[in-house]
Amino acid sequence: MKNLNYQEEVTTRFTVYNSLFLDLPYGHIYRTGTVLPMLQQLSQSGYEEGKDPVEIIEKFQRKILGTQDDKELHNLLFQLIQYIERQVLLFDSIEDAAFGKIYNLEGKGSVKELIGRVRHTSKMEELKEKLKNFSVRIVLTAHPTQFYPGNVLAINNDLEAAIRTGDLNTINSLLKQLGKTPFIKRDKPSPYDEAVSLCWYLENVFYKSIPAILYDLAEDMDESFEEWINPNLLTVGFWPGGDRDGNPFVTHDITLKVADRLRETILKCYYRDIRAIRRRLTFKGVEEKIQEAENKVYHALFGDKSKGFINPDELLQVLHEALENLKADHMGLFSDLLEKFILKVRIFGFHFSIMDIRQDSRKHDGLWEEILSKDDNTSTIAQYEKLPEADKIKHLMSFEKLPGEEDDYDDFHLEMLKSFDALEEIKKRNGDRACHRYIISNCQSALHVMEVFQLARLKLSKKAYENLDVVPLFETIDDLAKASDIMQQLYEIPEYREHVKNRNEQQTIMVGFSDGTKDGGYLRANWSIFLAKEALTDISRKYGINVIFFDGRGGPPARGGGNMHDFYASLGSNIEDQEIQVTIQGQTISSNYGKVNSCRYNLEQLLSAGLENHLFPENNRQLSESERKLVDQMADISYQLYNDFKNHDKFTPYLANVTPLKYFGETNIGSRPSSRGKKGELKFEDLRAIPFVGAWAQMKQNIPGFYGVGTALKSLKDSGKEQEVNALYKDSLFFKTLLGNSMQSIAKSFYPATAYLGKDKEFGEFWHIMKKEFDLSKAELDAISDNKGMMHDAQVSKESIAIRERIVLPLISIQQYAIQKLRDGVEDEETFKRLILRSMFGIMNAARNAA
Template identity: 25%
Template sequence: MTSSTTREELRLQGFDLIDENLSFLISCLADALESLGETDLIPYLPWTGTVPEGELPEGTQQLYSVGFQLLNMVEERVAAAIRREREKELGADSIRGLWPRALKDMTESGLKPDEIIDVLSTVNVQPVLTAHPTEAKRSSVRERHRALYDQLVRSEYPKYTERERRRLRERMVTALETLWRTGEIHLVRPDIYRELRDAIHYLRDLFPAALNRLDLHFTEAWRDAGFPLETLREAGNVPVLSFGTWIGGDRDGHPLVTPEVTDTALGMLRRAALQLLHRELTQLASHLTLSRHLNDVPEEVETRIDELAFVLDDEEIANDLHHRVGEEPWRHLASLMAARLEKQVNGAPGYESPEDLAADLKLISDSITANGCTLIEEQHLRPLRQKLEIFGFHLATLDVRQNSEFHDQAISQLLAAAGIEDGENYGSWPEEQRVEFLNKELKSTRPFLHDGLQAGEQADLVLDAYRVLTMHLDEYGPDGLGALIVSMTRQLSDLLGVFLLAREAGLMIRTDEGLVCPLEVVPLFETMDDLERAPGILDAFLSHELVQRRQADEQQVMLGYSDSNKDCGILTAAWALHRGQQNLSEVARKHDIKLRYFHGRGGTISRGAGPTHWFMAALPHGSMNGGFRMTEQGETIAQKYANLANATYHLELLLAGAAITTAQHRQPQGPVDPAEEFLPELSKASQEAYQQLLRSDGFIEFYREVTPIDALENSRIGSRPARRTGKKGHSIADLRAIPWVFSWTQARFYLPGWFGVGTALESLRNEQPERFAKLKQEFRGSTFLGYTLTNVETNLASANLEVMEQYSSLVQDPELRERFMTIIVAEFNRTRDLLADLYDADIHTRRPRMAKTLDIREAPLRVLHQQQVDLLREWRGLVQAGKDHEAEALFPRMLLSINAIAAGLRTTG
């Protein structure tokens, strides 16, 4: 049997498994509905062969939403099952993006084990969990999903008896009953603490177990590659994985993230880290049942037991442990450590630092290894020591982000309060004047104002937030504190101004050479113009004495994938980001410093999403130095990490992808990109078409009527406002990229993810046919253009012309509707046809797996879209008539409609 035949058979096997498992779950849902007395909904169950006609009963939206949730669950589970089958049939290295393939690729490139270790020692990956308004499901719904998923996994066991299978089905039906009666949508906007508790669930309760599997997968791949395990173990914890979060620190356009919130968030993260370590230590103790009569107990272990029993200051616990586990000294020691941590969780004194706890773990590790128990050390001690390195006492680093305009307002207020001439107009000073002033001021260590004096609302908020960070530094050190990120960085003074504010708050450290900021100041380049200016800004920043004084060998730079796309369209934004990284990396090489890019990718393709390993493969050569940060936003956290198998898979993609990309980027010269010569003109033509549409008279009015943007602005999906400034005006510039994409997605336009690409390709084909032929012949050798056009094609396939026409009926002005729909439909057809021409085949032929997942969703989605159009029309009519009470009463159905369609499309914003 050939490999290609096997791959095709595995694909078809996956399709059959989806149909089989989905049919089973839908039949369980039917039983649950019957049990609950909802029998009128049973004939309308999706994927049962019946097509609903006429007026649908109340509850259909929820029915379809739950149906899609089950389908998503099935697809995740089947994907994991087919990966296992593929490994059995074709070998572990047949799965692109995972460790076996990455190690094979590095070996084939000529790297020896010690050289691979050298690469891995530079790899430092950090997913950053954020809480943008994209997660439409409540946390209690996700808990029900986990319960269902567990039952689905159990159902795969082939040797159950008939009674056991019946019992399993009954548990499924019970879980679906609970899900049906669990409120699905947020009727009250979630607060920041709830968002943080959701993130902590993944960090504390799910990722540690995934790390165990991840480490095992890597160890097995290393051994299977024929490499010596001792070489890997001597290198320590490589590659490095850690976690970050913005929840409680991201105050860009989020007025509810106050200094008090940041302080509470840091405390919640620290407490959760201690809880994690207490749980892990308790589990470790249960494995350390080594008797003192069968092993040599070093004096250091006995001494440490006595010391911990004394400092625990709890005679009852100490005596209980002595009597229960005194004959098992290592268990005794681990139990005392756990008891000490438990008290620390509740506010009592305990371990001062992770290093102190690590010393006790090392004592256990060394002493049981000396007794020959190397497997116990390998399987139980080493993973815990690794988790301590990863999570510390902080769980995740908390970045603090604020907009440059907000900083300008804060500095203006500060200067005005200090009596600086024209200080109140600082925001409008020319850049040369700002830089000259900041350079002069930053030579001094004195603040402008005495502690306790207020300068103004924005100044006080920034300074108080920095004071929270200062107190955390003084009490706990830098662990847990991330970077000071400046969104919408436009010029050098936007970064230097942060140092001035930090000095005022006491966040700067005095040295003999001058002030030093203990936290990294990070530019965030978002718009196309900012990306073009970015290399000059970074060059000046890295040349500045305040930055050089930190003596760091790495500088973080954040790139925004959302606003750049909203600004100029998908192709132009992708190219601007690609060129920006090339130019920024060149600046870093000039300064002999590594750049660690922080990719602000959203949950949709229009906001930078796409398969992680393909995304890394498409990065410009030389831009990956091992360090890699990436936002994980909203619903993508649950999609990637809600269950153990999926979480392990996606974390492995991140680590293995970063390793192989770093190895490739170490080569002096990368492969020549055959599409690069075409991209400037394609980008220009695409941008012109996209911006011409957005700037056309009447477009904003059309957009606000053809999409449910007004409903999204009134939704309770996340804690963050839909607009940066809070204004209710009709400005696309002020609208956040998330609701911009979310609204086009709900109406099935997916417009930000493809518009302009067809015009660009057509202009090349019509004006320079010989160059278009050359592009067609060579573009598949371009990782960048191949990745970008594949994403565009995915958006096109997800869009639906018939559904677009349904939503266009909401546009009240017929001329406006006709004018813009003609433009949009023409560009849609143009883009689809040009891509089919480039690839010599349509997407259904080339990507059957994606076609399957889209086709299976289409019939129920059409029903939901028609319902949403009718609801929007009714709701808007009530709002316009001033019937606010009736409009508010109807709104929960609107939210449920948004949620159901989001579940069906597996995406929001």
């Protein structure tokens, strides 16, 4: 059943506004817009008839051009690509404009709905107690999946506003601008460029939406704004400029530059607010204080820094003095304006967003090799390597200073050492919370954690060291299985245990979906993370430590994305839930957090999900032992199938030679290289998660989001456990969410476009293996949902995906046509490579969370 509101607010509007493109005063645009539906129809009917992309495009050439001139055809295809890109952005704007009408902003998962339930069940005191230390942190990453350049995003923002008000003249004007604005970045962005882009969201979205949620909470709970119990309830984290993992362009100078930009951005926000507040607070004794605040913020931002505020506490003191005067002498007139601003300063400080430092464990290994080689007390590296891990840790902890002069260290290692200097400097400039953790990716042992821990002890001042969280990141299936043993080992090390004690008995642990899914497939990765969290919670509780989980989830289901509210609401009491921390990347930032309405909606969904586990535990029963065995069995079956597939001798060659994987490095969307390894032969272990997931998404095959699910479900059905699995799907929110997110991956797949590969001499068998599991997964997922169809319980998302897939169908045909022609052998390879590259942008943008 279609959502009538969605039809009216989105589908119909898209049809109407899309027609405006045809009247734009640009050459070729009328012709392009007129022939595009023909290519769309030819693609749809062609795939239904079993035709391949070359046949479809050549038929399009005969019907539309009536010529064999390939140059003319290719010119038209490039024009079609540009046209479709703009259709996708128009659809984005229309959906964004309708957000408040197609989603119930006060329904399930909203703060308003939660407060209503709390009042109804007389749990207000429990809620207040939980809110004292609960927190949700959205961490904006530097991962490159946002294909729109900044100027195009600005048009999208203005277009959404015009559509919301029905301003036809402005819409038409913006479509003209859109028609002439390039969608491609000429140069790769630097890490600083990436940070500047994300600062736009901080300033224009998060600065408005986070305080708004807290204002409503405070009012509903009869709490004072300026004395709100927990200003850290909703915070934003920041990776651009601090994420060094695989990015040689992130230096300590860049880290400091980004931190300064964050400080500058929040001070600009404060300056605008203070000037607005001063227009109302014109009373004796109050106006002078507000003027003082304005002047000192101005100096901190633009003028003589010595005359400006050094930290937010100084600003808060002046604001509190003004508020006291206002209440004592002027009946508290307009005091709500000042109280709300005070809360903003408490939320964002002078840092705005909390920066993380991240580096790969293998890089720390290399740095310590050089440190040990310079140390007179270490005989040889070879002897050190033979030591048991506990003895290695003892040896590292015996260092009281770094040997030799830092300037004599290898340049890369010197940069790593200077990242600690940068971390300390950020704290001095922006406050302790501005940068307080170091994340170790590819963490495989207690030694990996202690390498960073000891570097921090040697490099940082006592205060900065005591304020630092050392965060291991566990991602692969093996590492997740060992995670609790590694943490127990760490908790037994006296120096580390003392540090955790001084950090209020808190330990943050990051678990990553990306490499887990790449390593073990969809079901095994998700179940391994669930089990690891339970084991980590258990071992931490035994040591009296509160573990905080930081999820590297990204956007698409293959990277742990999908329905986040249901995911967090389903975890149960065996997994610590003191905070929710999650990475958000590229397209998911712009689609879920790119506008105030959508940002507020999604933040509230996460907030209520985390609070529900504590307030209403009866709504989410734990998995029984028999149910756990069912999931474990399915995960094992899925893992074996995926492992066989991953180890197929055509797996890596297919990614390297058939998919657009190799072109991700040419899209100029991110500063990081697309692979960790050196140029040359592609190695599976060097593949980054984004190009890996993105390549499957471009092919409309979405392997990481479903592969093995069908076989697992079918195997249990065949062994007589169909009723148990069906009951599990019905009764367990965790399992239902797991399969629901896989359904989303299947809904975004389209195997007919690559059916021609089934006849390929080299990859035919490999393609059929994929297609067989896709068909089986689709059938089994449909069956378990009582044959209601994919995503039957998420109608808005289902309709959105369907329209987006229809819009980009011609792009898929063009891209596969180019891939097919290149594999068949052509003279003009450059043109076909450009067709592949150019079509990637629209396909990815339409999916919104494809990598």
